[in-house]
Amino acid sequence: ASKPSKGIAPQSHALEHSWTFWFDSPAAKSAKTKQEDWGSSIRPIYTFSTVEEFWSIYNNIRHPSKLAIGTDFHCFKYKIEPKWEDPVCANGGKWTVTFPKGKSDTSWLYTLLGMIGEQFDHGDEICGAVVNVRNRQEKISIWTKNAINEAAQLSIGKQWKGFLDYNETIGFIFHEDAMRHERSAKNKYVV
Amino acid sequence: SDKDGHGHGAKKYSRDFLLKFSMQFTELPEGFEIMSDVAEILNAHINTSPSIDYDSL
Numbered sequence: 733a734s735k736p737s738k739g740i741a742p743q744s745h746a747l748e749h750s751w752t753f754w755f756d757s758p759a760a761k762s763a764k765t766k767q768e769d770w771g772s773s774i775r776p777i778y779t780f781s782t783v784e785e786f787w788s789i790y791n792n793i794r795h796p797s798k799l800a801i802g803t804d805f806h807c808f809k810y811k812i813e814p815k816w817e818d819p820v821c822a823n824g825g826k827w828t829v830t831f832p833k834g835k836s837d838t839s840w841l842y843t844l845l846g847m848i849g850e851q852f853d854h855g856d857e858i859c860g861a862v863v864n865v866r867n868r869q870e871k872i873s874i875w876t877k878n879a880i881n882e883a884a885q886l887s888i889g890k891q892w893k894g895f896l897d898y899n900e901t902i903g904f905i906f907h908e909d910a911m912r913h914e915r916s917a918k919n920k921y922v923v
Numbered sequence: 924s925d926k927d928g929h930g931h932g933a934k935k936y937s938r939d940f941l942l943k944f945s946m947q948f949t950e951l952p953e954g955f956e957i958m959s960d961v962a963e964i965l966n967a968h969i970n971t972s973p974s975i976d977y978d979s980l
Contacts, residue, residue: 784948
């Protein structure tokens, strides 16, 4: 077995972007009153910029199957907040894949590795990803910047399904529609 | 090669390449702040020894 590393090794592998893990816990959410912005309990945990730092964090945080019901866990490019109101996200949208409870761990990891390893042809379009742990299912979404750029969204959706070996149809929802129509928002693209 | 750090300026790493490092970095980065509400998402025994569930990788 390899010796555990302390801090960043001398020959660390820099990532193209720095990324920030954020989380929103059920406890924090319930402590908020309904008048407050739903996203106000989201907070950053750590920003990483090397492969080594990524693993140092990932290996010490719970994977989706072990997170409390109601948790939202995000990994977004540094300086992009995982909120609709963020100027970079405001005109964006998201692809979402769903899994039965406890079955998203591998796909969550592969989503993170695909993003931080810049495996998407339209990686510049990506804001980040989030996993929502709920009672009956776990959902992973990739948020993108320019929802109307159909070619880029379709490319990301198709590549993502390939990375996850996910065979069901997935849909892309504009944040604008999600804000207006909440759960009844319709898919604008499917792959 | 797995890594293409010279092509078009983007630092690309394949999944297999990234996974090679997964077992080597098991301690939290120095300076990581464990606030009370963050503790709930950390694996148990964080202050004693690394306790990593590699079965799920």
